Amino acid sequence: MFIAQAYKGNNTWWRVLITTILTAGVFIINFIMYFLMSKEDLDKVYQKMNEFPNNLSLLMNLLPFVFLLALLFLLVRGLHERSILSLTTSREKVDYKKILFSFGLVVFMTIAGFVVSYAVDNSSILWNFNPLKFAILFLISILLFPFQIGFEEYLFRGYLMQQIGIIAKNRWFPLLVTSVLFGVFHSANPEVAKMGFGVMFFYIGTGFLLGIMTLMDESLELALGFHLGNNLMAALLITSDFSAIHTDAVFRYSGVENPVDMLNEMIVSIVIVYPIILFIFVKKYNWTNWGAKLTGKIEISNTHK
Template sequence: MYIEQALVGNNRWWRVLLTTLATAGIFIINFITYLLMPKEAVDASYDVMKSWPSSIALLVNLIPFVILLALLFTMVYTLHQRNILSLTTTRKQVDFKRIGFSLALVMGLNLASFAFSYACDSSTISWNFHPIPFLVLCLISIMLFPFQIGFEEFLFRGYLMQQIGILAKNKWVPLLITSVVFGVFHSANPEVAKMGFGVMFFYIGTGFLLGIMTLMDDGLELALGFHLGNNLIAALLVTSDFSALHTDALFKLSGKVPPSESLQEMVISMVVLYPIILLTFAKKYQWHHWKSKLFGTLNKTTRINHD
């Protein structure tokens, strides 16, 4: 019933278009600019970003998401005449235990995977700990990453999945579209330029995972926890010269590592860890009726409000 919750709002086409352009515009502009800019100009912009202190670069990248999340909430509440809870979950209140469990599971699995890789071969990973910069990184990450991942989840798995679902009158179309678009909008990240477009398989696969979580659990809580845990690990644990954000993480991946090898590790990690995560959630939260929840049609008994 997660998608159906949008049916109680005001879904006139111009309201949906305005909200989408106002909130997703940053991704659209970024993607179009990336496609139109010459490779030399793209590389130069990445080099400029790398020349900034890492904490400043992180702040510049994350602060806009605070504004965008507030804008999305405001437009859903005022234009669509819906409360934010309907954008978040089918439960009577947000289940913060679900968010915490998902965050802990993802961070634990990623730490275990890193520890295994480090034990097998640490030649390409160097210790990068500097107390003050790392403390600053922790503070920025804890304060601002919730807004960044919150905006992406509320936009893609929340607003867009619900609105596309209303239009398509089923659940598999919004799952497919939001997952692919989520991946495509990350194509301007510097690691794509270094590793090749094969890394899009990872982004789109992650989009599918988050979408499946949302539909099966009838809420964003698990997706929010996963996304936050994943981004915190990415920022705090290991950095590299070709990552989306170069941070003062605990470890640094050596430049000797071929990008293709890093891509292979990402894909293997996804193929191994993602099924474990889904099965864990399915068992803990008693997920049933997979076919109807992922491929079923909408319940049309809910009334739609119009002008």
């Protein structure tokens, strides 16, 4: 089992505490600062961030994840004395075809959805393509987004899900906790301030989707592919003034901010698009025994003792 892979390492409480604080600390500090600052101060911070050129701002946002992912891997190997493979999958090796399939599925569905939306009403969607700026954006995105999504997946769906799972001795509790944490730790994103905390249902719902993928497939591969495809499309396809990260994407949304419309689109993703994605995975990978895989108990096998 994926969660039981944690038994292959040294799980002394102080090791878990050190790893969690050092790696999740960036989210914790961000979360605390967000709630301590007034709305006026937050607006000043967001305004200051917007003063940087888009590509420079993206680079500044993504570069720290290179070091954070390296730190997480170092702590798992050195402090917990177990392999990165055990943090990735319960199988003998990583299946890169699953990562590519999940990535391709998200890219296809995102582009298809955009094409339909553009055909229905493109009055607020402007052509924003600048060859040089987009080339730089593409290079930054291809090189650094894998580290950003890799850190989030290995931290939430990998390390924390496994460590919480072997403490709780079940699967439903780590799924619940990591999904909520994934949403809560994104609460400082600018779109939350613009749209209100209703958007948190989208983040938490996405956390549940990624967690279900991980538990049903006993690995991070599908979650890694999905997360990478989603973030790349968010950066490369269309940008807006209320996005978490402003980019020199191909298109730009210029419409008036309407929290209700944007929340409705997010609800559609959770209620319609996410189940479709899971259905495709069910058919392709023959997922069965949902109850046991999502809520079952965690037991120590002889190979994990």
